[in-house]
Amino acid sequence: xxxxxxxxxxxxxxxxxxxxxxxxxxxxxxxxxxGQSASTSSYLQTYSIIGVNDPRVKKDLKEVSxxxxxxxxxxxxxxxxxxxxHSLIDEDKKSDMDVSISSTEGLLVGxxxxxxxxxxxxxxxEDMGYGMVYLGSLRxxxxxxxxxxxxxEHAFPLFGMAVGEPADDEDGAPxxxxxxxxxxxxxxxxxxxxxxxxxxxxxxKTVSDYYHKRTNGERNExxxxxxxxxxxxxxxxxxxxxxxxxxFLKH
Amino acid sequence: xxxxxxxxxxxxxxxxxxxxxxxxxxxxxxxxxxGQSASTSSYLQTYSIIGVNDPRVKKDLKEVSxxxxxxxxxxxxxxxxxxxxHSLIDEDKKSDMDVSISSTEGLLVGxxxxxxxxxxxxxxxEDMGYGMVYLGSLRxxxxxxxxxxxxxEHAFPLFGMAVGEPADDEDGAPxxxxxxxxxxxxxxxxxxxxxxxxxxxxxxKTVSDYYHKRTNGERNExxxxxxxxxxxxxxxxxxxxxxxxxxFLKH
Numbered sequence: 197x198x199x200x201x202x203x204x205x206x207x208x209x210x211x212x213x214x215x216x217x218x219x220x221x222x223x224x225x226x227x228x229x230x231g232q233s234a235s236t237s238s239y240l241q242t243y244s245i246i247g248v249n250d251p252r253v254k255k256d257l258k259e260v261s262x263x264x265x266x267x268x269x270x271x272x273x274x275x276x277x278x279x280x281x282h283s284l285i286d287e288d289k290k291s292d293m294d295v296s297i298s299s300t301e302g303l304l305v306g307x308x309x310x311x312x313x314x315x316x317x318x319x320x321x322e323d324m325g326y327g328m329v330y331l332g333s334l335r336x337x338x339x340x341x342x343x344x345x346x347x348x349e350h351a352f353p354l355f356g357m358a359v360g361e362p363a364d365d366e367d368g369a370p371x372x373x374x375x376x377x378x379x380x381x382x383x384x385x386x387x388x389x390x391x392x393x394x395x396x397x398x399x400x401k402t403v404s405d406y407y408h409k410r411t412n413g414e415r416n417e418x419x420x421x422x423x424x425x426x427x428x429x430x431x432x433x434x435x436x437x438x439x440x441x442x443x444f445l446k447h
Numbered sequence: 448x449x450x451x452x453x454x455x456x457x458x459x460x461x462x463x464x465x466x467x468x469x470x471x472x473x474x475x476x477x478x479x480x481x482g483q484s485a486s487t488s489s490y491l492q493t494y495s496i497i498g499v500n501d502p503r504v505k506k507d508l509k510e511v512s513x514x515x516x517x518x519x520x521x522x523x524x525x526x527x528x529x530x531x532x533h534s535l536i537d538e539d540k541k542s543d544m545d546v547s548i549s550s551t552e553g554l555l556v557g558x559x560x561x562x563x564x565x566x567x568x569x570x571x572x573e574d575m576g577y578g579m580v581y582l583g584s585l586r587x588x589x590x591x592x593x594x595x596x597x598x599x600e601h602a603f604p605l606f607g608m609a610v611g612e613p614a615d616d617e618d619g620a621p622x623x624x625x626x627x628x629x630x631x632x633x634x635x636x637x638x639x640x641x642x643x644x645x646x647x648x649x650x651x652k653t654v655s656d657y658y659h660k661r662t663n664g665e666r667n668e669x670x671x672x673x674x675x676x677x678x679x680x681x682x683x684x685x686x687x688x689x690x691x692x693x694x695f696l697k698h
Contacts, residue, residue: 201452201574202477205484205567226453228631232624233456234566235581238677239670241625250634276636281629282678284643285671291679300686300696301586304605307555311562315485316456318563319570323452330486335552348638354555373483374492378532380479383501385527387599392535419490420536426489427533427553428542435551436698445551447687
């Protein structure tokens with residue numbers, strides 16, 4: 197492996213503050229092409245990408261997300277799981293696709309395909325010297341996002357991505373990941389509770405040290421506490437309804 | 448963007464025939480570390496990776512998949528959506544996480560997190576000079592895969608990835624993707640049926656020409672026909688049940 201790609205990936209951190217300098221059309225096209233080169237399950241290509249540069253559309257999406265970098269960035273992408281074109285083929289070929297498209301398998305295939313495209317684009321954007329951040333916050337109000345972007349049935353907005361040149365005072369850094377030994381299992385999953393708890397305890401210390409150093413001792417926070425807060429908060433419980441309304445996840 | 452990364456991505460094609468030459472432990476670790484550097488939603492890191500090198504485990508997984516390259520490869524990874532460690536934290540913190548973990552949002556976050564890690568690893572593997580292929584076919588029998596890998600509740604096998612040096616007679620090539628103009632929309636989704644159908648017609652010709660050339664005229668196949676066959680075949684309709692059994696997708 198080249199040091200170049202390894203280092204590029206290892207230094208990734210989400211950038212949430214960008215210079216006011218738009219990407220060129222050529223850059224946008226190259227990013228999307230790099231994204232499309234990713235593997236796709238059974239050649240299905242279950243995605244569309246909305247490139248957003250209209251300030252009014254950005255403003256509307258910011259109201260959903262709540263994040264300032266939905267408006268202030270170099271470029272904004274919205275990633276759509278998309279079986280609309282497949283459904284048009286179905287009309288012609290009468291192949292009874294709806295069972296597959298509306299199945300849980302259809303959702304898994306569709307959302308994983310989208311994520312593979314997006315992650316190629318994330319790496320490609322950072323390779324261009326840009327920073328990026330994913331926007332799960334567009335799922336705060338999927339109904340409204342569908343409306344803003346004029347999505348037809350069988351098209352569902354999964355997340356966004358803001359890209360751009362990091363602002364001069366942007367000072368993000370890679371956050372420590374769960375240790376290799378904890379997330380990697382050889383041949384069999386090791387669900388030994390004691391070992392897992394010990395690993396989490398050690399990692400809590402790593403994360404807490406990280407925040408301590410980054411904030412000159414102001415932030416005291418373990419990973420476990422963040423996770424308890426994030427998953428305890430019961431967000432976006434309308435996702436099943438919204439997927440069903442778009443023709444997904446019926447069985 | 449460097450030509451290096453753009454070209455690396457653009458020349459991707461799935462490799463399904465590998466030399467009998469295992470990856471080193473150091474290479475496996477570097478790949479996983481590169482994967483872990485990808486973004487993770489709310490820092491949740493909802494994944495585990497099973498590295499499979501035991502021939503018996505490979506053989507068992509091959510029986511599920513049906514594909515010879517599950518056994519014959521340089522290394523085999525299985526990607527697991529994993530909230531098991533979060534559920535251990537929940538036991539300690541009493542943060543009532545189960546609503547989130549078992550929600551549709553929890554599934555979206557979890558599966559997308561896994562896919563981001565995997566795609567970094569795919570790019571990193573190709574950067575090392577290896578070929579790779581995703582294995583959705585492990586979902587042919589998720590119940591059995593859970594058993595083979597000894598997965599606990601809140602852990603679900605999404606897909607595998609075989610990596611290795613391409614065999615000397617491996618002759619894959621990138622398959623043409625849907626045209627940029629068709630999958631990319633500026634600000635608003637263009638669902639105009641006539642334009643979409645025209646784009647699909649043109650793309651059918653591109654794909655059919657591609658197969659024609661690759662097989663010296665033997666294979667006649669459009670994209671639409673492949674899609675109709677793939678989505679008409681109603682595969683893996685047990686996914687909702689299997690997710691529920693693992694504690695997912697209850698609401």
